[in-house]
Amino acid sequence: MSVLSVGLNHYLILSMLLFVIGTSGVIIGRKNVIMVMMALELMLLSTNIAFIAFSSFLNDLVGQIFSLFSLMVAAAEAAIGLAIVVVYFRNRQTINLADISSMRG
């Protein structure tokens, strides 16, 4: 593998980087819920990159089917997540993560 050609490892590294960025977004993202949901989407899509890279590397279609499947699930998840955020906003007039802590203990 020459330095310039893009191989499986490059895709996996890209996917892992995106995954780590997404995870840190969920963990340290303290601004608002939408940011956290975007970080979650980023994590989901990073797994898709890895799936497709493996699929093309293995010459096997299942990985691509899996990524289409998880895209569909991601859409459903985003719809439900945003709906919950809308409900929360109606009750509290804020979606700031720092305020989502009325239950403690």
Next chain:
Amino acid sequence: MINVLNSLLLVLPELILGIFALGLLFFGVFQGDKSLRIVSYGTIIALVLATLSIFVESSTQTIAFRFETLILNDYYTELVQFLILFVALTVFWASFSHLSQNNLGRFEYPILFLLATLGMLLMVSANDCLLFFGGLELQSLSIYVMVALERERAFVSEAAIKYFILGTLSTILILYGFCFVYGYTGTTDFNGIEVALSAYKIAPLPIILAMVLIVSGLAFKVSAAPFHMWTPDVYEGSPTCVVLFLSSAPKIASMTFLVRLLFGVFGQFMETWQPLIMALAVITMILGVLAAVFQNNIKRLLAYSTISHVGFMLVGIAATSIGGVQSVIVYLTLYAVMVIGTFTCLLNLRHHGQMPETIDDLRGLSKTNKPLALALAILMFSLAGIPPLAGFFAKFLVFIAAINTGQYALVIVGILCSLIAASYYLRVIKVMYFEAPSGNGNVGIIYDRPLSQIAIWVIGSVVVINLLFFTVPEPLMWYANRAAVTLFTTE
């Protein structure tokens, strides 16, 4: 043609739930919320039919793959599916008359309930990462909506946000784990993965990574520490009807899948994952017990008690033997029974529409509502693991299994934890029996509403099971043993 029919026969419970869910949804959309009653009865019929259909499919074959190798049916899946359906049926039966009092009187609730149950059945019988992922998502997405369904209360939507974010995070962890397994073995079929991995003596690095990711994702789902943060908040915030459901059936589904994955797919890397499970078990037991001691909110207390019970179940997995798996199945069943009883009691404690929030709200319950106080006291004793009750046998089996494989340290930690755990269960009993109904100047809350017929049946049978389990433990033990043996012979 015969083949297709045979395949369909093996997914009969799933098929029934799916068809009923879609049909009732169609009906509900046209009729609006006034159809809640009919949709609820339809749900009960669907669950009963699905439970019965398990016996139909079990008479056909012992072990069978259908739809290529997508679905697996053996004694293990059969038993677990039966448990899930039975628990779901009991939970729905116990809670559906309370839906409108909890502002959950929408026709979507029973349908989401059916879809979540369908997802759990698929999780259990899946023999492929793809189908498992589908079932997991169907289950969790339905439960997110069920938690958030009571839209007017801020607490509820807060619990829903927390549950949604952490639940999605755990799903993605599991997905990433599957991704590595797929990349390394080239297949998503569990049997294929097992065959591909059988060439290795020691677990290769990507597989270890995948195992860690999948186990931590599932640890989120069963609320094992350190991935338990959502549990107390969700239990406290969401309506009791929903907590009744989400503390019983999904736990069975996720825990049994964890067992199947570890002993089936990753069966030959036992030495690799055993320390991981042991660490999880120890952290979960200690954290669950210590945090519960300081709780005043009754639902938070039960949440931490769930966490500690999950820790005890993990001890059974860490025993890595047939006896260990058997004890986990028995523990899950008895735990589901106890939890259903406890939350049904809470559901029926009402004073002017108010439910008890803190443990002090139960003050003097023994004087205002004798039968409920007695039932709750027996259940608390059982959860604490006091001898002849069912909860004791569950713990006993787990510890015996761990001792037989030489996990003495785990057993010592477990016994110490259940000693501490007894203190907070006994506190509830003390508050109910030895404190006056009205203290500190405020008027005591009197839960003297007579129990409904359904509540009497559910609570009564749960209490009887708890009291008399020690006289006839054989049937459950036998079925659990048969299921556990299946898991070890398919390796």
